[in-house]
Amino acid sequence: MAGAGLEVHRLTKRFGGFMALHEVSIAVKPGERFGLIGPNGSGKTTLINCVSGSLPVDGGRIVFDGREITSLPAHRRTRLGLVRSFQIPKPFGSMTVLENLDIPLEYAAHERSDAADADAMEILRAIGLESKAHLRPAGLTQIEMRKLELARAMAARPRLLISDEAMAGLSHAEVDDILAILFGLNERGITIIMIEHIMRAVMRFSERIVVLDAGERIAEGTPDEIVRNPDVERAYLGE
């Protein structure tokens, strides 16, 4: 399935008097590897929550694959192929790893329940969780939990995948592991938005990067341009 593009027009989100996002616009092309960075509290996760439908917006428009989705509930966006993973893994604790994948296969990809198990197993094999298929998520390690989070997102058959800090707290080798998975997905045509604090990973992965600071977009460019941008340096390090 081909990747899909995403356009966010002048998105605004307030929490009471606090302006979390102020007229933020981004445009992600189909099949692109897109990085979203910014200091803590800059509004990255809020932006993702608005795009995925977990939070209602206070202004602006969201267009996915040429279709306006601003007021669509989250599960409908997922069914269209706009899928996110969570920063803090949120597995379905009462189910096995395999059953965790059956949910999106059945609900988002509309597979029959008897076919779902085989496909779930295939995804687990691709991501390296095959041997844990029949364990409960509570028995997984941190890296396995992150992989489950990604595997479950893959089971929703994304055309655009938003990976929200999938690598925070992982070791060097584990980061490479996750990166390889994301590169692999992108090669199959899936658009990927990566939100990450690990600069080494974002810089290597992204074709284009947007930087948020205090709810506003302060820079956009290739990884090289971003590294040399004085505004970005100021946002991260101060004056």
Place this chain on the structure above:
Amino acid sequence: MRRIWILLAVALVVVGLGILLAALRVNPYVYFAGYVILQYVVIATAWNILGGYAGYVNFGTPAFFALGAYTAVFLVQTVRPPLPVLILAGGLVSALLGLGIGYLTLRLRGVFFSIATLALSIVLQTVIINWEFVGGSRGLSVIRPSGPPFGNYVTFLFTVMVGLAVVSVLVARFIERSWIGRGLAALRDNEEAAECMGVPTLRLKLFATTVSGFLLGVAGAPFPYYVTFVEPNSAFALDYAVNALAMPMIGGTNSWVGPVIGAVLLGTAQQLATVTISSEMNLFIVGVVLVAFVVLAPEGILGLVRRLRGR
């Protein structure tokens, strides 16, 4: 397909046994107690569809049960339709209330939802107390229709309850094994993640609250004919709220069998305590057993069995 036939056969056998027991005319108390236990099978099963499968703990069981009962009282006072109509009407009115609390889940989760359902029960009881037509606070005598289809009226109602219990359990089992049950389990585990994985959480929650409400109303509708005197304190009794929650917890909330086991064990224990010790011992037993289970076997009897088999 074959499993469905086996299931239906088992259901028919249970109903058949109920009719047989009704025809045997043993000590009348057996039917009286049996009715209460079966009523609890319906209530616990209904509660578990929302509380166990979807994870929304409803403290307002008396509201739904009494709404079913008072719908029946209202109809008996006006048009006096046959019993099946009363049961259906009681179920439908409670289902509407269920749909209403389903929309509450948009804003209220976890303990706040539970508090709201508890408040709902109190509000509804106040309304009934002030509604003279259905008896107000003094209550109302309900005259049973003359000439039940077979036996006397208590054995007849007992048989009806056997049927209702079987239907409720079949409904719960169907939900649990279907895509609906899997979706409810996902939203119980993590509502945000479920929604983001394509599960229409609101629609499933509305379904669960409506079906649960319907079955609770169904359990309450024959109540006026059973007790023949309905008053708010017995229809809105705390026992329903506590038992509806305790029985599935003791049996196990993850499967349709759990509430059945819990209702039969706890219901029987309560009936025995009522005749042998005192009627006040009812809730005491529930309390002690519930605390013991929450501490020692949080997954109920089914969880205990699974753990013993696993080792």
